Amino acid sequence: xxxxxxxIGTGYLGATHAAAMAELGFEVLGLDVVPExxxxxxxxxxxxxxxxxxxLLRRHAAGIEGSTGRLRFTTSWEEVGExxxxxxxxxxxxxxxxxxxxxxxxxxxxxxxxxRVLHRPALVVGKSTVPVGSAARLAxxxxxxxxxxxxxxxxxxxxxxxxxxxxQDTLHPDRIVVGVAGERxxxxxxxxxxxxxxxxxxxxVADYPTAExxxxxxxxxxxxxxxxxxxxxxxxxxxxxxVVKLAEAIGHDERIGKKFLRAGIGFGxxxxxxxxxxxxxxxxxxxxxxxxTFLREVDxxxxxxxxxxxxxxxxxxxxxxxxxxxxxxGATFKPDSDDVRDSPALNVAGQIHLQGGQVTVYDPxxxxxxxxxxxxxxxxxxxxxxxxxxQVVLHLTExxxxxxxxxxxxxxxxxxxxxxxxxxxxxxxxxxxxxWVFRAMGRPQA
Ligand code: UDX
Numbered sequence: 001x002x003x004x005x006x007x008i009g010t011g012y013l014g015a016t017h018a019a020a021m022a023e024l025g026f027e028v029l030g031l032d033v034v035p036e037x038x039x040x041x042x043x044x045x046x047x048x049x050x051x052x053x054x055x056l057l058r059r060h061a062a063g064i065e066g067s068t069g070r071l072r073f074t075t076s077w078e079e080v081g082e083x084x085x086x087x088x089x090x091x092x093x094x095x096x097x098x099x100x101x102x103x104x105x106x107x108x109x110x111x112x113x114x115x116r117v118l119h120r121p122a123l124v125v126g127k128s129t130v131p132v133g134s135a136a137r138l139a140x141x142x143x144x145x146x147x148x149x150x151x152x153x154x155x156x157x158x159x160x161x162x163x164x165x166x167x168q169d170t171l172h173p174d175r176i177v178v179g180v181a182g183e184r185x186x187x188x189x190x191x192x193x194x195x196x197x198x199x200x201x202x203x204x205v206a207d208y209p210t211a212e213x214x215x216x217x218x219x220x221x222x223x224x225x226x227x228x229x230x231x232x233x234x235x236x237x238x239x240x241x242x243v244v245k246l247a248e249a250i251g252h253d254e255r256i257g258k259k260f261l262r263a264g265i266g267f268g269x270x271x272x273x274x275x276x277x278x279x280x281x282x283x284x285x286x287x288x289x290x291x292x293t294f295l296r297e298v299d300x301x302x303x304x305x306x307x308x309x310x311x312x313x314x315x316x317x318x319x320x321x322x323x324x325x326x327x328x329x330g331a332t333f334k335p336d337s338d339d340v341r342d343s344p345a346l347n348v349a350g351q352i353h354l355q356g357g358q359v360t361v362y363d364p365x366x367x368x369x370x371x372x373x374x375x376x377x378x379x380x381x382x383x384x385x386x387x388x389x390x391q392v393v394l395h396l397t398e399x400x401x402x403x404x405x406x407x408x409x410x411x412x413x414x415x416x417x418x419x420x421x422x423x424x425x426x427x428x429x430x431x432x433x434x435x436w437v438f439r440a441m442g443r444p445q446a
Contacts, residue, residue: 179211330397
């Protein structure tokens with residue numbers, strides 16, 4: 001019989017994983033400690049914006065008409081313990097307040113609560129991004145607390161999904177990495193992934209520390225790539241070069257590759273910034289902090305981009321934001337997501353507001369989250385309304401909707417035709433033709 005699956009934590013990662021497992025034919029039970037989240041999911045509503053996820057959820061959530069009924073939700077640990085053979089732990093590990101290290105309390109609480117209800121053989125699979133060494137510690141905790149004792153095993157199976165592509169990335173992963181300490185864990189996970197999900201995806205079996213490190217190393221590499229191209233953008237600006245051309249040209253070298261070389265206001269979100277900081281903190285604990293000092297530079301290049309955008313905007317409006325209206329297009333940390341965690345766009349908007357600018361923000365999906373985080377900014381219902389009367393327009397998150405904007409129509413509502421492209425995604429020629437002063441990051445001013 002196919003193993004029965006539970007998913008602990010139903011955020012971006014957990015909700016997607018649970019729905020994907022149901023799509024593959026497994027019986028799935030999702031648990032979250034927040035009852036409102038569980039109620040929403042059970043009704044077939046996803047609590048965040050993630051393309052394709054709601055359709056997947058509604059196809060399988062029990063109680064939805066016409067669904068397979070394979071996916072159920074609960075807040076009861078006992079039910080989870082009784083139901084599952086394989087338990088995926090998908091809770092988040094945010095950055096600790098005022099520290100580089102990440103907060104492991106949600107993972108620890110989840111594993112402890114789960115352990116206490118494991119009365120029969122089970123595999124617990126960690127998916128959260130954790131500091132190396134956590135899996136070994138959690139395996140000990142399971143052994144101490146689980147009534148089934150040695151019949152409970154732990155595996156580590158990091159997740160590499162991107163927000164905005166979560167469903168696609170979960171159903172068609174680049175690779176499946178499992179960190180195991182025993183044969184049973186590997187066997188069960190091979191069974192789970194011996195479905196279309198694993199077809200064509202390399203299956204890498206490793207020990208716990210290597211599996212944990214694969215995730216942090218991958219995210220550190222991606223962050224480094226972005227900061228590298230942003231450092232080149234600084235050089236290009238000083239020397240009169242064009243970083244977009246440069247990225248395209250170096251990307252033709254397959255060893256370098258074209259992806260993750262988009263210069264702009266840098267990376268944000270709930271993963272890359274906190275993962276590189278947590279990695280540095282962990283290296284410090286391991287006594288090898290020197291190995292990762294370069295990540296400090298990666299982080300500071302990234303943060304400098306936000307400040308640089310603020311400076312460019314200030315310069316554009318004549319040296320001071322006082323009395324100036326600034327339109328901000330984009331609030332989320334990337335397009336096709338409603339996530340505003342550590343969003344470069346909102347950070348720039350907030351800095352300009354603090355310097356006396358009258359900032360109006362518009363974002364296709366992130367308005368509610370942005371309002372909650374930055375209630376003192378002004379918000380407009382459309383891009384056009386956000387731009388009304390603006391002395392400068394800042395394009396800070398590259399939503400497709402902004403590329404479709406008609407620069408000529410926008411020109412009729414602004415006070416001054418000045419636009420700064422913080423993501424190098426707008427068609428400079430079209431804007432200039434419509435009479436705009438167009439400035440992008442790391443590109444010549446024309
Ligand atoms: C990232 C990893 O890509 C994913 O594998 C991991 O599981 C979680 O962290 P995510 O945070 O969803 O995923 O976003 P990603 O697409 O990686 O973008 C991160 C940030 O980098 C965004 O703010 C994006 O705008 C920025 N970015 C990305 C750039 O500035 N330039 C680029 O070339 C690419």
